[in-house]
Amino acid sequence: MTVTGAIWREQLTTEQRALLGRGAGEIIDSRPDILVVGGGMLGVATAAAVHDAGLGTVQLIEAGRLGSGATGGATGLLIPEPHQWSDPETFIDLERASLERWRYLDQVTPGGLGLVELDWIGLAPDPTGQAARLPSHIRWLTAAQVAALVPGLAWRLGGTLIRHQARLNPLRALAGLAEGLPAIGTAVAALAATVRGERIETVITSAGRIHPGVVVFATGQPPVLDGLHLDVPSDRVKGHLLVTDPAPVLLPCTVAPVATPLEDGRLLAGGTFDYGDESPQVREEVIELIMASLRAALPGARRLGVSHQWCCFRPRHPDGRPVIDRVPGIGNAWLTSGHFRTGILNAPATGLAIARWISAGRPPPEAGAWSATRFARSR
Ligand SMILES: Cc1cc2nc3c(=O)[nH]c(=O)nc-3n(C[C@H](O)[C@H](O)[C@H](O)COP(=O)(O)OP(=O)(O)OC[C@H]3O[C@@H](n4cnc5c(N)ncnc54)[C@H](O)[C@@H]3O)c2cc1C
Numbered sequence: 001m002t003v004t005g006a007i008w009r010e011q012l013t014t015e016q017r018a019l020l021g022r023g024a025g026e027i028i029d030s031r032p033d034i035l036v037v038g039g040g041m042l043g044v045a046t047a048a049a050v051h052d053a054g055l056g057t058v059q060l061i062e063a064g065r066l067g068s069g070a071t072g073g074a075t076g077l078l079i080p081e082p083h084q085w086s087d088p089e090t091f092i093d094l095e096r097a098s099l100e101r102w103r104y105l106d107q108v109t110p111g112g113l114g115l116v117e118l119d120w121i122g123l124a125p126d127p128t129g130q131a132a133r134l135p136s137h138i139r140w141l142t143a144a145q146v147a148a149l150v151p152g153l154a155w156r157l158g159g160t161l162i163r164h165q166a167r168l169n170p171l172r173a174l175a176g177l178a179e180g181l182p183a184i185g186t187a188v189a190a191l192a193a194t195v196r197g198e199r200i201e202t203v204i205t206s207a208g209r210i211h212p213g214v215v216v217f218a219t220g221q222p223p224v225l226d227g228l229h230l231d232v233p234s235d236r237v238k239g240h241l242l243v244t245d246p247a248p249v250l251l252p253c254t255v256a257p258v259a260t261p262l263e264d265g266r267l268l269a270g271g272t273f274d275y276g277d278e279s280p281q282v283r284e285e286v287i288e289l290i291m292a293s294l295r296a297a298l299p300g301a302r303r304l305g306v307s308h309q310w311c312c313f314r315p316r317h318p319d320g321r322p323v324i325d326r327v328p329g330i331g332n333a334w335l336t337s338g339h340f341r342t343g344i345l346n347a348p349a350t351g352l353a354i355a356r357w358i359s360a361g362r363p364p365p366e367a368g369a370w371s372a373t374r375f376a377r378s379r
Helices: 014-019 041-052 081-085 089-108 143-149 170-179 284-297 343-360 374-378
Strands: 034-037 058-062 116-124 138-141 158-167 184-186 190-196 199-205 208-210 214-217 235-244 254-256 267-270 306-316 323-326 333-337
Touching: 014 170, 034 041, 041 058, 041 170, 041 214, 041 333, 041 343, 081 089, 081 116, 081 158, 089 158, 089 343, 116 143, 138 143, 143 158, 235 284, 267 284, 284 306, 323 343, 333 343
Parallel strands: 034 058, 034 214, 058 184, 116 254, 214 333
Antiparallel strands: 116 158, 138 158, 190 199, 199 208, 235 267, 235 306, 323 333
């Protein structure tokens, strides 16, 4: 039987599951120094960073349960290095710093965050001679070397081998970070804001009014609130994922674009970009296509069943890069949104950048490229 829903929740303990619904129905702090709106990876990581930096009292609010947006459906790969063929250097720097921060948080969080170290092989033909120009930390594998490392693979392809990447169960990491936060209110939605001069004075929520010193919006896409005009274009891109039953063929590491092995021999595959599909439903034909590709690559897996299938939406700005910025025209509010394909990876470095900015009153260098106004300039 196939479960429609991400596998991540099932891998949690009862305590971790309870953490995702923390504070529902409880009284929230109506005068926090810092209010974080949004309980996905960006909101929770930012709340953790400002709390750890000792910037005052922190209240996080989330309309549903923690991780109920894109975060709960993500693959959970933390792989900066493969992005060097698609992303600018400033972005890779953010990603690398964030992976280091994940490793640090995994070590210092009681019980850890479940980070799994992982190598990555990207299968590719080499028509342009890329193999000769690879940086020293990336190794080119011939088709014979790939075949030796991935014995069940039907495709005769070479590829790049990148060591020391990572992955995690996004909900487990979210629960671990949330446990260290003093004040979380789930099932609390921000509905409106009152702005006086250059300050947000009040955030009106489904649980009453909050008068914050500072507000950080981490709502996936920019928030839609009465009284707060934000001209930051964004959309969302659906993706499907599936997890198989325990597989007879073992993958040694992530083999892109085939699959990522999970602990108990299951394979995690997919991560489609279903542009224009706004339906929240899983489409069986997309799941079939993912399985057909998996079976073609790994004939030993041809009888494998699908144990979990799901879809979710990546928040995106027009250039596919995030916003990490002060809200234009507002002195006491920040926005981080549109993290698209890499929000799980980039959450800790983003949270740290916002904490540094709030603390110092000026943007840290790592936030410079991700302004909220760059789209207005290019229109
Ligand atoms: C198929 C797929 C695979 C992916 N794989 C990876 C991957 O391997 N690695 C990676 O790094 N990234 C991956 N991503 C991207 C990643 O999931 C996102 O970039 C990231 O989760 C965005 O986090 P977020 O906190 O900004 O948004 P979300 O997780 O969507 O959280 C925003 C939260 O804000 C809440 N909210 C919104 N408005 C309000 C309001 N007014 N009041 C209160 N709460 C509000 C929402 O309920 C939501 O919970 C993947 C995404 C998809 C779809």
